[in-house]
Amino acid sequence: MKVLVIEDDRxxxxxxxxxxxxxxxxxxxxxxxxxxxxxxxxxxxxxxxxDRMLPSxxxxxxxxxxxxxxxxxxxLIVSALGEVDERVRGLRxxxxxxxxxPYAFSELLARLEVLVxxxxxxxxxxxLRVADLELDLMTRTAKRAGNEIELKPRExxxxxxxxxHPGQVVTRTMLLEAVWDYHFDPQTNVIDVHxxxxxxxxxxxxxxxxxxxxxxAGYALRGRD
Amino acid sequence: xxxxxxxSGIRGRLIxxxxxxxxxxxxxxxxLLYAWGRTLPQREVDVEVQRELExxxxxxxxxGAQALGDExxxxxxxxxxxxxxxxxxxSELSLIRGNLDSWPGSLLEGPGGETLELEAPGxxxxxxRQIRIAAIRLDDGRRLAVGRDxxxxxxxxxxxxxxxxxxxxxxxxGALGAGLRVSNGLLGRVEEMSRTILAILAGRRQERVRVxxxxxxxxxxxxxxxxxLNENEHLLARMREVTDDVAHDLRTPLAxxxxxxxxxxxxxxxxxxxxxxxxxxxxxTNRLLEVFNALLAIAQxxxxxxxxxxxxxxxxxxxxxxxxxxxxxxxxAGFELRTELEPGLTVRADRHxxxxxxxxxIDNAIKYGRAPGVISVxxxxxxxxxxxxxxxxxxxxxEADRERVLGRFVRLDASRSLPGTGLGLSFVAAVADLHxxxxxxxxxxxGLRVRLSFPAARPAPGKHPPSRGRx
Numbered sequence: 001m002k003v004l005v006i007e008d009d010r011x012x013x014x015x016x017x018x019x020x021x022x023x024x025x026x027x028x029x030x031x032x033x034x035x036x037x038x039x040x041x042x043x044x045x046x047x048x049x050x051d052r053m054l055p056s057x058x059x060x061x062x063x064x065x066x067x068x069x070x071x072x073x074x075x076l077i078v079s080a081l082g083e084v085d086e087r088v089r090g091l092r093x094x095x096x097x098x099x100x101x102p103y104a105f106s107e108l109l110a111r112l113e114v115l116v117x118x119x120x121x122x123x124x125x126x127x128l129r130v131a132d133l134e135l136d137l138m139t140r141t142a143k144r145a146g147n148e149i150e151l152k153p154r155e156x157x158x159x160x161x162x163x164x165h166p167g168q169v170v171t172r173t174m175l176l177e178a179v180w181d182y183h184f185d186p187q188t189n190v191i192d193v194h195x196x197x198x199x200x201x202x203x204x205x206x207x208x209x210x211x212x213x214x215x216x217a218g219y220a221l222r223g224r225d
Numbered sequence: 226x227x228x229x230x231x232x233s234g235i236r237g238r239l240i241x242x243x244x245x246x247x248x249x250x251x252x253x254x255x256x257l258l259y260a261w262g263r264t265l266p267q268r269e270v271d272v273e274v275q276r277e278l279e280x281x282x283x284x285x286x287x288x289g290a291q292a293l294g295d296e297x298x299x300x301x302x303x304x305x306x307x308x309x310x311x312x313x314x315x316s317e318l319s320l321i322r323g324n325l326d327s328w329p330g331s332l333l334e335g336p337g338g339e340t341l342e343l344e345a346p347g348x349x350x351x352x353x354r355q356i357r358i359a360a361i362r363l364d365d366g367r368r369l370a371v372g373r374d375x376x377x378x379x380x381x382x383x384x385x386x387x388x389x390x391x392x393x394x395x396x397x398x399g400a401l402g403a404g405l406r407v408s409n410g411l412l413g414r415v416e417e418m419s420r421t422i423l424a425i426l427a428g429r430r431q432e433r434v435r436v437x438x439x440x441x442x443x444x445x446x447x448x449x450x451x452x453x454l455n456e457n458e459h460l461l462a463r464m465r466e467v468t469d470d471v472a473h474d475l476r477t478p479l480a481x482x483x484x485x486x487x488x489x490x491x492x493x494x495x496x497x498x499x500x501x502x503x504x505x506x507x508x509x510t511n512r513l514l515e516v517f518n519a520l521l522a523i524a525q526x527x528x529x530x531x532x533x534x535x536x537x538x539x540x541x542x543x544x545x546x547x548x549x550x551x552x553x554x555x556x557x558a559g560f561e562l563r564t565e566l567e568p569g570l571t572v573r574a575d576r577h578x579x580x581x582x583x584x585x586x587i588d589n590a591i592k593y594g595r596a597p598g599v600i601s602v603x604x605x606x607x608x609x610x611x612x613x614x615x616x617x618x619x620x621x622x623x624e625a626d627r628e629r630v631l632g633r634f635v636r637l638d639a640s641r642s643l644p645g646t647g648l649g650l651s652f653v654a655a656v657a658d659l660h661x662x663x664x665x666x667x668x669x670x671x672g673l674r675v676r677l678s679f680p681a682a683r684p685a686p687g688k689h690p691p692s693r694g695r696x
Binding site for chain 1: 514515518521522525534546549550551553554557577580581584585588591592649
């Protein structure tokens with residue numbers, strides 16, 4: 001995908017663009033807010049990564065101006081301002097996701113891909129499917145190869161989130177936010193145990209392991225590559 | 226310098242005001258006294274003169290004009306009455322009898338007396354005498370007057386004036402003295418406090434204002450002032466403690482990061498070891514960030530800026546969500562995580578902070594409890610106050626340490642080897658404080674029981690009923 005990075009910290013920007021290019025994305029970098037807005041309005045990008053503190057036009061105003069012009073490119077805000085109300089302010093301005101600096105690149109990449117794909121599949125779904133795993137959102141039931149799987153409500157939510165982003169990396173923080181609406185890091189890796197229990201239920205006894213751990217990043221639900 | 230100037234200004238004004246008030250009050254009192262005292266003898270004389278006049282009139286009426294003339298002659302010649310003036314005149318004012326040369330032109334008949342200034346009768350030289358005199362017209366048209374020389378009274382008046390003046394002067398001097406004394410006394414105390422403040426500003430922080438035994442307002446002020454200083458001192462000490470802790474607890478991981486970076490650089494020929502060092506470096510950095518974020522969060526909570534995010538929440542729903550999150554981890558670690566949740570308890574809280582608080586407490590119970598064992602998460606109402614309880618069956622916290630563990634970075638020796646930032650309970654304590662909740666650590670016999678007791682919910686006036694947890 002094609003990404004515009006609007007970030008005035010050159011070291012951060014060059015690291016970010018290098019890492020994104022290594023993940024085979026096309027990256028443009030702009031260091032100035034007003035220039036960034038101009039670029040975002042007149043060229044077509046799949047996503048924007050916007051820092052909050054920028055010269056000439058701050059990140060939130062930039063996003064607000066963008067949304068004002070009916071430009072709905074997904075925006076990931078990155079900022080050193082990490083409090084919950086700052087996050088809320090960022091999302092209210094029109095951002096689609098908020099990431100606090102410093103962040104792990106894997107986290108950023110995972111969120112970016114989720115953002116971009118969320119935009120594509122807009123129609124409400126009632127059935128989710130990855131390989132032979134099916135999730136019925138109406139009856140709240142899950143089936144693997146036709147066999148019903150019993151899931152607790154939270155497990156269903158976790159699975160639903162993973163299935164809505166098939167093949168994409170989903171980080172622990174993303175799951176905490178999406179399933180529990182928790183915006184802090186529990187000191188213990190609570191998510192891992194939830195995942196391993198879920199894995200027991202959906203993958204045990206099948207050759208193809210769908211729920212995979214992506215080392216150093218998170219998890220991904222993936223059919224045969 | 227400016228302070229000194231202002232101080233003497235107050236002193237001058239204070240004294241001036243005191244003196245002015247005393248002067249005004251005593252002048253008024255003395256003036257009234259003088260005015261009354263001055264006319265007292267005159268009023269007595271008037272009564273006497275009137276009585277004598279009436280007596281003579283009666284004689285005239287009963288015994289006739291001749292008898293009156295004789296009586297007057299007798300009275301005039303009487304040496305004892307040297308100070309008395311008698312005048313008996315025809316209707317056209319030619320004198321029949323009298324010890325004045327003539328009927329004074331200014332003398333009129335009528336009730337009451339009047340004061341005349343006349344030359345002394347029978348003296349060789351002009352001496353003005355003051356006469357208090359009353360005149361009357363008799364039945365036959367003649368006139369009669371009786372007067373008394375009151376020149377002596379002027380001396381009394383003068384004495385009265387002198388005494389009054391002296392009293393006034395004494396009062397003013399007294400007021401001046403009192404003003405000086407009071408202002409020195411009051412301002413002395415103020416100056417003493419001023420000196421103490423200057424001493425503290427100069428770095429002598431142990432200085433305190435002297436509290437006297439009098440127990441007056443100044444002592445109250447001094448005591449409160451000292452309290453303030455003690456509180457400040459306490460805060461400063463805490464801040465110093467925190468700074469020391471931060472220095473220690475951040476320097477240690479920084480040192481490790483440095484070591485990992487150095488060892489990565491030292492082994493360029495061994496990519497595997499280098500990778501390992503970098504991995505450790507990253508892990509250590511993350512841990513450091515965790516500590517840093519926790520510190521920032523606590524500082525933000527303690528600044529009490531978050532009160533605006535408070536909303537009515539169902540305590541049980543919040544506790545359940547947190548318990549659910551930790552259930553698998555707890556089971557994996559060999560615990561039975563029991564929940565006993567009384568529904569319908571509403572607390573006013575910041576949802577994120579409440580969620581993190583519940584999580585921290587359960588996290589702690591798993592870390593420091595003893596498996597196999599029970600960890601119980603309860604919500605209940607105690608005396609109308611919603612309460613969140615998390616208990617474990619581990620070693621607990623000795624009573625002596627229960628206050629201390631709420632501090633930052635405090636980790637009891639027994640738990641130092643376990644992972645953790647030492648900020649979990651400080652966070653909970655800060656959240657409790659923000660929500661006016663009471664945090665109590667108790668003996669669960671065995672284990673630790675943490676009780677977070679929220680203020681009794683007041684029904685929101687005219688607002689929609691409290692939402693029952695939004696999760």
